[in-house]
Amino acid sequence: MSDTLTISIDAMGGDNAPEAIVDGVSRAALRNPDVFFLLFGDEKQLEALTAKYQLAADRFKIHPTTQVVKGDDKPSVAVRSGRESSMWKAIMSVRSGYAHAVVSAGNTGALMAMSKICLGTLSGIDRPAIAAVLPSLQGPVVALDLGANAECNSQNLVEFAIMGHVLYRVLFQVEKPSIGLLNIGSEETKGRDEIREASTVLKGFGDKINFKGFVEGNDIGHGAVHVFVTDGFSGNVALKTIEGTAKFITSSLKEAVRSSIVSKIGFLLATPALRQLKKKMDPRIYNGAMFLGLNGISVKSHGGADAFSFSYAVESAIHMTRNHLCDKIKEELRTVMDVTDILSEELHKQ
């Protein structure tokens, strides 16, 4: 692998592929002149689109593929019969050492299943998780798992907490990010068994991590902790509920403004301030969910991402690569895993 950073792109995945994907890559390429792209997908379409979006010839290489993983394909089916797909080939290029990371806006389940098979999971990790950065009143927070594991045991939750801890450190240079376990009440007696068990284990880490105990759904917007840990079902519900609520409020706001001429003028005056706010809260700049716990970097863009949004998923992969996220998770896992093993044994003795 050369010194240049190389990112593989599944150019056929997502609602707006391949056009928004190539357009997005082209935008990310302008912002990151030292990155080279491998584009996997339909050769003819990609040739036309790279020309249309003026992606310089020395910045990319097209790898023609003939198959596309569909949005409603079962992950197991995709894995078995999708070996010629743009998604599989893009991930394999990371495994083979041709690229540092892969980005896809395609089927989440298939991407996770293929990434697990191709890249393998880190030693000490039972199940990889999907993490994302979200805005909050206190600045960015990290949440995981957001949908990879609909059901989790306490050990999975503990592993998510450690991976979230490392991710936050790498992304935001905070020495000991605070960690909370999502529950339906902050009292010790609330919630499910696996959450209470995970809490006991995490407390046992002492000052190796900054575990704050249980948090609730409203704490995400408040930014009560840096890292929110939960199972993939609740995490996915929370993530999508944030999306729906934000849309509901902004749509209602727009409607309210249109209700009178005076309020329209008022909003016109406030436009610069609102534009700033919109920019800060634009969900598109938070695009790029990270698969943690793999032996390689695999980033999932929102399926409905436009070019602007997809370019941020690419940025996310670049940032993770530049900061050696996988190596850092491996390191941290080594130092804390001894503690986990001891604690798990203790817990199972009880």
Add this chain to the structure above:
Amino acid sequence: MSDTLTISIDAMGGDNAPEAIVDGVSRAALRNPDVFFLLFGDEKQLEALTAKYQLAADRFKIHPTTQVVKGDDKPSVAVRSGRESSMWKAIMSVRSGYAHAVVSAGNTGALMAMSKICLGTLSGIDRPAIAAVLPSLQGPVVALDLGANAECNSQNLVEFAIMGHVLYRVLFQVEKPSIGLLNIGSEETKGRDEIREASTVLKGFGDKINFKGFVEGNDIGHGAVHVFVTDGFSGNVALKTIEGTAKFITSSLKEAVRSSIVSKIGFLLATPALRQLKKKMDPRIYNGAMFLGLNGISVKSHGGADAFSFSYAVESAIHMTRNHLCDKIKEELRTVMDVTDILSEELHKQ
């Protein structure tokens, strides 16, 4: 029981009890001249507060109690040793026929446990659920369970769907409200076993109900269906995430406005429109979670409710009583339960 509607109030439950409770009752009393209130709690405090908030002497009766269920009491402990509490006594007054409904801002778990014991569950219902009305782009929606049952099987989810269907009909006069099962993807293969099983059963009802299949977190804000059905863990996470996101956005908006004089003037002009919007979306008017599946009406106010907000939880109890919600759920259950039984048997044969 006289013809007047009588509502029992646990005046000692909640962060701002008893003052906000009595103030709230007084506000609800003004809006509902035909309702009589039984106030359970510390006699001296309630005498002083009813005087302070000018609750007319012929509109209430104080029932002195000596014990208070605390916010962090375990429900099992509260049930065993809280028989002299304002909460228990208030619920018992409904069971004894002295009141039509009870409202409390106290410990949710204790209120549910005590309500179950005192009022009993409806025949055919395995587990009562907590339901609430939420605003959406398409108007009000109902969501349940919001925290009574951290874990649910498919049968519980089916019962929640039926109760939600009846609640929506009663509250909003829609003949066949649309029902969705909260999941982490709309495809058939997604999510947990119990959710897929519940979906099969609900489809078996045919046109008796208007079941739309799986929905996701973002569909709540969109108002994609009238009734959102989920387990108490995810429901609670979703509810609190909505709360946190709304606070995050409105706080960020306020901050943005303060950033310049021009934008301040702009917002001043838009104030009437914004005030309208604020009124429409004020979470306080949606206060009052309903315990469904009980042989009686028990309403849970937000623990942190102020007087204005608590008065809406009282309204909610009044509305449910006036519309004979319990009887209507019983009726509907009778007509659909036969179908459920048949379907469950079918499902278990498979």
